[in-house]
Amino acid sequence: xxxxxxxxxxxxxxxxxRFESMLGGTWEVNIGQIYTTLQRLERDGxxxxxxxxxxxxxxxxxxxxxxxxxxxxxxxxxxSGPQQLHEDIYVKLLLATRVANGGLPALLARQKRAYLQRLxxxxxxxxxxxxxxxxxxxxxxxGALLHTEADLKWVDDLMEDVHGGKAR
Amino acid sequence: xxxxxxxxxVTKVYQGxxxxxxxxxxxxxxxxxxTAVMGPSGSGKSTLLNLIAGLDxxxxxxxxxxxxxxxxxGESGLARFRRDHVGFVFQFFHxxxxxxxxxxxLIPAQLKGRESADARGRKLLETLGIPEVADRYPxxxxxxxxxxxxxxxxxxxxxxxxLADEPTGALDTHSGDxxxxxxxxxxxxxxxxxxxxxxxxxxxxxxxxxxxxMDGKIVDDARLETTERPAADVVRVRGEE
Numbered sequence: 001x002x003x004x005x006x007x008x009x010x011x012x013x014x015x016x017x018r019f020e021s022m023l024g025g026t027w028e029v030n031i032g033q034i035y036t037t038l039q040r041l042e043r044d045g046x047x048x049x050x051x052x053x054x055x056x057x058x059x060x061x062x063x064x065x066x067x068x069x070x071x072x073x074x075x076x077x078x079x080s081g082p083q084q085l086h087e088d089i090y091v092k093l094l095l096a097t098r099v100a101n102g103g104l105p106a107l108l109a110r111q112k113r114a115y116l117q118r119l120x121x122x123x124x125x126x127x128x129x130x131x132x133x134x135x136x137x138x139x140x141x142x143g144a145l146l147h148t149e150a151d152l153k154w155v156d157d158l159m160e161d162v163h164g165g166k167a168r
Numbered sequence: 169x170x171x172x173x174x175x176x177x178v179t180k181v182y183q184g185x186x187x188x189x190x191x192x193x194x195x196x197x198x199x200x201x202x203t204a205v206m207g208p209s210g211s212g213k214s215t216l217l218n219l220i221a222g223l224d225x226x227x228x229x230x231x232x233x234x235x236x237x238x239x240x241x242g243e244s245g246l247a248r249f250r251r252d253h254v255g256f257v258f259q260f261f262h263x264x265x266x267x268x269x270x271x272x273x274l275i276p277a278q279l280k281g282r283e284s285a286d287a288r289g290r291k292l293l294e295t296l297g298i299p300e301v302a303d304r305y306p307x308x309x310x311x312x313x314x315x316x317x318x319x320x321x322x323x324x325x326x327x328x329x330x331l332a333d334e335p336t337g338a339l340d341t342h343s344g345d346x347x348x349x350x351x352x353x354x355x356x357x358x359x360x361x362x363x364x365x366x367x368x369x370x371x372x373x374x375x376x377x378x379x380x381x382m383d384g385k386i387v388d389d390a391r392l393e394t395t396e397r398p399a400a401d402v403v404r405v406r407g408e409e
Contacts, residue, residue: 023405024399025398025399025400026399026400026403026404026405027404027405027406028400109387109388112380112388112390113388113390115368116368116371116372116378116390116392117372117390117392117393118402119368119369119371119372120372120373120392120393120394121397121401121402122402122403123369123372123373124394124396124397124402125397125399125402125403128396137399140403140405141402141403144402144403145369149368149369152368153368156208156382159382159387160382
């Protein structure tokens, strides 16, 4: 949000629209969430309102000096900390190896297909993004493709284990 | 759709335990399909392609292409089969260095005894976006151009089957993308294509069917949906809060 306000002063709906458009529709935010965040940022002195409420009660916000500094610090910070694995499949696979007759081979096969389909969909989305000149979205999709390739490789590894009877 | 390729219980054993052996593989490919055969190196995927291309013979089992039982053909029959039915694209292009691009494209056509293929060769190079390279030698061409020349050579006799073994493996990303787009374009024109690759992204890019080969066996045969889906259904930067 700070990044968008750094470009020019915006009101709440503009922040929402620009944010969602920047992410190519891959992250939808609720307008209420935008307003609460703006209020919190204003309270902390990172943003400030410009002028007074205009037509239909819209209030423009701009970045303060502190906000600008916070943004620069955040952008300079690499993403570190533990790898986040959000997906159920990791837990399912762990359980399938522990539960007797967990059906691990079948689970792996189904998961592999799901990843292949996802790769296919991401490939198409990347192509569409490039065709539409949406290089920012194409970059995002590229990241998603690489993640899915890694997941697929992991499933392949596990399949090879099962194949060779090494699964535990 | 009609069946173009039928492989039945094919085994290929190599002396001395060289990798790439096949162990009881069966599959069929329909006319007009774009199929990817995916697997790690040494899994047998290239062996499978070579058997379908008639470049190699199985130890046991049968390979039928357009109703022709390849095992029944002698060496010259197999050569005729390859010339008439198969276009092959390799990772390292395999162009003859002492022939121009156009002469390379025409090799299979001249084998067939059609001297008038010249115009068709030039037309193909034009269709593939490289009309200007016709009279140049391979050493003067970029990797991407060389691979497109190789594709033109593979297409010169209107093959029943276009087989590609890691066709982008020696190319940079951009040239590789161009080659893949070209294959997709040919497929839309009705060309049956079998693509061998270790790369899952490549396999799923245009092919609607992905076969996975592991340790000489087909372990999965997936048909992928090709309908375009909205971005939010495909990638989500952050889930619900």
